[in-house]
Amino acid sequence: MTRTSTGSAIARTLATLLIFVAVFVSFLIAPLLVLLVAFLAYTAMRHRGGSSTQTPAAAPAAPLAPGATPLPASGFGSGARA
Numbered sequence: 001m002t003r004t005s006t007g008s009a010i011a012r013t014l015a016t017l018l019i020f021v022a023v024f025v026s027f028l029i030a031p032l033l034v035l036l037v038a039f040l041a042y043t044a045m046r047h048r049g050g051s052s053t054q055t056p057a058a059a060p061a062a063p064l065a066p067g068a069t070p071l072p073a074s075g076f077g078s079g080a081r082a
Contacts, residue, residue: 004012
């Protein structure tokens with residue numbers, strides 16, 4: 001069995017700990033980096049797709065009958081008129 005000096009043993013222990021911390025931290029940070037890249041790609045694709053489409057012009061509203069009150073323009077069922 002070979003004996004090593006105290007300084008050599010401490011240096012080997014510190015190197016082992018540094019390697020462990022580097023690998024452990026990389027496993028923690030790598031998923032966050034992948035999510036960041038995916039989010040940036042998503043926002044770039046969404047921006048490209050949204051800029052080429054145009055919204056159609058709204059149809060003119062039908063005139064109301066005399067004495068009728070206008071219906072609300074928002075809320076549940078606002079698009080279904082009898």
